[in-house]
Amino acid sequence: MADITARLGWRHLRAAPTAHIRHQRRGRLIHEGPGLSFWFRALTAALSEVPVDDRELAMSFHARTSDFQDVGVQATVTYRIHDPATAAARLDFSVDPDTGAWRGTPLEQxxxxxxxxxxxxxxxxxxxTSLASALADGVAAVRDRIGAGFADEPRLPATGIEVVAVRVVAIRPEPEVERALRTPAREQIQQEADRATYERRAVAVERERAIAENELASKIELARREEQLVEQNGTNARRRAEESAAADAVKADAEASRTVRLARAEAEAAQQVGAARAEAQAAWLRVHADVDPVTLHALAVTRLAENLPRIESLTLSPDVVTSALARLAGAPGAGGTAAGA
Incomplete structure (x- = not known):
């Protein structure tokens, strides 16, 4: 909408760059073009403002397919007024010289x-088109047909309107029909989800079984190795016992041999000592056999004296000496000796 201000009976108009202004006075064109700014008198001026920018028009309408199903079509049309003079001549784009507002509704038209x-x-x-085809391929078909229809429509160039683009957003059936159509797809999706769940569970069960088999195989292998360890420990213990027994046998044999050798040596030594003692005793007896009794008595007394305890002092009374002498005198050996003398 143009910006109009009043000054001392005159009006000043200032338009946007996207608005095409036509100023006529007494049927003659005074000003024309986009983004104008000028003074005018309200009583003699006829003003028109035609937008020349691209505009979006959203539309929604109902249609019926070949199988008698109602569908809703949502589309958007981009258009612009490429010939403002023609549009102003065919449609009412006049504006109020006091407010700048359109007197009619040209954009609605x-x-x-x-x-x-x-x-x-x-x-x-x-x-x-059937409902299934319309929902599957209807968007492109409807868009192309609408675009071609706008290109062939004679009223648009005659009004100075150019369609820039056509977009069909959606073609949707009624809510009940849409829910019914969604049911098979939902069931199929649910079946796919269930199948994926079952497959995932089957894979999980298979993995658990594989894990259990691996654990069982590990336990079996561990038990087998433990059995081998026990057998090896028994073999080692038996071997150690055998080696120890063999070592003890060798040691016992060595000790027995040593004991036998010692016994033999001791026996031989004892035999030799006995023989030597026997020979010495025999020789001693032979020597004493040839000695007279007096000498033997003297030797006996000598040996006796050697074995008597040490006598520090000896006191002989006359009675003892007399008795001893009497005994010596009365002894048979002593008398023989005296008589011989």
Whole structure:
């Protein structure tokens, strides 16, 4: 909307760069172009403001397919007014010289024209298409048909309107039909999910079984190795016992041999000592056999004296000496000796 201000009976208009302004006075064109700014008198001026920027028009309408199913079509049309003079001549783009507002509703007229044209071509396509095909491929078909319909529509260039782009956002059935159509897909998705769950569980069970088998195999291997260890320990113990027994036998044999050798040596030594003693005793007896009795008595007394305890002092009384002498005198050996003398 143009910006209009009042000064002393005059009006000043300032338009946006995207607004095409037409100023006529008494049927003659005074100013024309986008983004103008000028003074005018409200009583003699006829102003029109035509937007020349690209505009988006969202539309939504219902259609019926070949199998008598209602669908909703949502589309967006981008258009612009490429010939503002033609549009201003065909549609009411006049503005109030005091406020700058449109006196009519030109954009609504354009929206109705575009919507009815698009709806006509969309209905023509969908009426020959089944619901399944419309939902699967209907968006592209409807978009192409609407675009071609706008290109062939003679009212648009005659009004100075150019369609820039057509976009069909969605084609949707009624909620009940949509839920019914979603059911098989949901069931299939649920089946796929269940199958994936079962497969995951099967894989988990298989992995658990493999783990259990590995653990069992590990236990069996451990038991086998323990058995081998026990057998090896028994073999080692038996071998140590055998080696110890053999060593003890060797040691016992050595000790026995040593004892026998010692016994033999001792026996031989004792035999030799006995023989020597016997020979010495025999020689001693032979020597004493040839000696007279007096000498033997003297030797006996000598040996006796050697074996008597030490006598520090000896006191002989006359009675003892007399008795001893009497005994010596009365002894048979002594008398013989005296007589011989």
């Amino acid at each position: 354009i929206a109705n024209l575009l919507t009815e044209t698009a709806q006509q071509h969309a209905l023509d396509v969908l009426a020959r």
